[in-house]
Amino acid sequence: MSHDSTKRGMNKIISPRTPAEGEHAVEEATPERIPDLEPFAVDPLFLGRLHAGKVSQGWAAAIVGVVAALTVIWAAGASGLFLQAKTADPFWVDVWNFVIRAESDNPYNGMPYLRDYPSIVLTFTIVASVLLVYALYQGASRLHSDMEASGCIKYNEAGRRALTGAVNAVNQRLQRWGKLSPIALILALGFTTLTNLGLQSELFSFLVPGLYENWWASLSPLRAGGILWVVFGAIGIYMVYIEAVVGLTYVAFLKRLKNDYQFRANMVNPDGFFGWLRLRQLITNMQAGALCTMLSAWALSFFLEPAMGTIATAAILAIFIGIVLYVFSAVNGNFRRQVRRDKQAQTESVAEDIAALSTRSDTEGLLALLVSYQKLEHISKIPATPIRQRWLVAAALSILGPLSAIVIQVVKYFTSS
Known part of the structure; x- marks a missing residue:
């Protein structure tokens, strides 16, 4: 028997879409598909418009990246x-x-843009956060459909x-949260404006006093860079807001329905990652978001x-x-527990089949025993998680740098005279 024919036979025999006792086949008994989440509803101002225009992630990256680069160069220049x-150091x-x-x-x-390292970091992380949240929302909006199609x-x-x-x-x-998005953006603009004005006597004072007047992003004196700094900062805060709303809502959703449905692995591995390709992309984006969060926190502290x-x-x-790390750990931990339980259940079911088939000596029984093994x-x-362990380790190590920098600053805050 060829490998292809064996795999086709196994697909028929071990397909995870075969309902267990007490379940109903999705295609036959439940023709109505499970609805997908609509994360873009929370942001009708920016990401919702990109999604409605069917802008791909690649085009979104090009548009956001080019607009950010050109506006920064123009505003500071x-x-x-x-x-x-040129400096001595x-x-x-x-x-x-x-x-x-x-x-x-x-x-x-003076403090030009290319010497304002915290603002450079924030420019990068804000642009990255827009793209990461856009990718997260696109993936979440298709997660249930893709997982159901993969038998997961x-x-x-x-x-x-x-x-x-x-x-x-x-x-x-x-x-309902989406209706509050304009208010959230206005509040973010107000917060960044007050923060900027509050820096007039203390901006980077550990270097030298009085840098604000010659800062590329000052509001007093008014500079184009100051307006851009406020707008970029507000967008960054707004992205944190909409990501937190969807993330915390989804975590509560998973906890509330933990006994009503489960994610499971497709052992036939139809997409090269046990049917979890979409889920893997989501978790990877969340990991990148955690790194951006740490870098942003370091830069914001200045x-x-x-x-x-x-x-x-x-x-x-x-x-x-805390919110970002909580959502990431809660979602990843939920999926990990579900997969572990389902893997154990599948193993026990196959073990029962093997025990029942071990007494048979006919051809059909031996073939079924071989398939069971x-x-x-x-x-x-x-795997025990939608993300390979080495990627989890790499993500944990990647946040040590910015976390260490934050700890250094916190220590200096409380030890400075």
């Missing part, structure tokens, strides 16, 4: 504060002075009704601490980081 003047020494908040012997007569969602008739009702309720909730004080800054950054081999290859 309009005041002659884009390029960094090497570039890496200059950067390190920011990281450890150290005084420098190199005089700082398991539920009975009662679970189908509960899941359908819960998804519809979540979508209605997201639509502006929040002098404008708002140490205690308020620590509280804001703790909430900011092949099932066990396939099940053993199912």
Whole structure:
């Protein structure tokens, strides 16, 4: 028997879409498809418009990246504060002075954009966050359809009704949040404006006092860069808001329906990742988002601490980081538990089949026994998480750098005289 014919036979025999006892076949008994989430409903201002225009992720990256680069160059260049003047300190020494908040012997007569390292980091992370959230929303809007098509969602008739009702309720909730999006954006604009103005006497004061007047993004004196800084900052805060709304809503959704439906692995591996390709993309984007969060927190601390004080800054950054990491760990942990339970259930089911078939000596029984052992081999290859372990380790290591920088700053906050 050829490998292809064997695999075709196995697809028929071990397809995870075959309902277990008490379940109903999706195609026959439940023709109505499970609705997908509508995450774009929470943001009708930006991402919702891109989605409605069917803008691909590639085009979105090109548009957002080019617009951000051109506006920064124009806004900073309009005041002659884009390029960094030649300095006595090497570039890496200059950067390190920011990281450890150290005084420098190199005089700082101005603060052009290319020397404002925290703003450079924020420019990158804000652009990246727009694209990551857009990709997350696109993936989430197709997650249930793709997972169902891959045979990776398991539920009975009662679970189908509960899941359908819960998804519809979540979508209605997201639509209500979407009506508040203009207010959230206005509040974000107000917050960034007040933060900018609050820096007038304290901007990068660990380097030298009085840098604000020669800062590329000042609002007093008014510069185009200052308006852009406020707008970019507001967009960044707004992205955190809409991502938090969808993330926390989805975590609550998963917890509420943990007994009504389960994600499962397709042991036949139709997409090269056990039917989890869409889920894997979502988790990967969330990992990248966690790294952007840590980098953003490090950069934000340079502006929040002098404008708002140490205690308020620590509280804001703790909430900011905590929400992102909570959503990531909760979603990943939920999927991990579901897969572990389903993997154990599949193993026990196959073990029962093997025990029942071990007494048979006819050809059909021996072939079924062989297939059962092949099932066990396939099940053993199912990973415990939608993301490979080495990627989880890499993600954890990647946040150590910005986390260490934040810790250094916190220590300096509380030990400085």
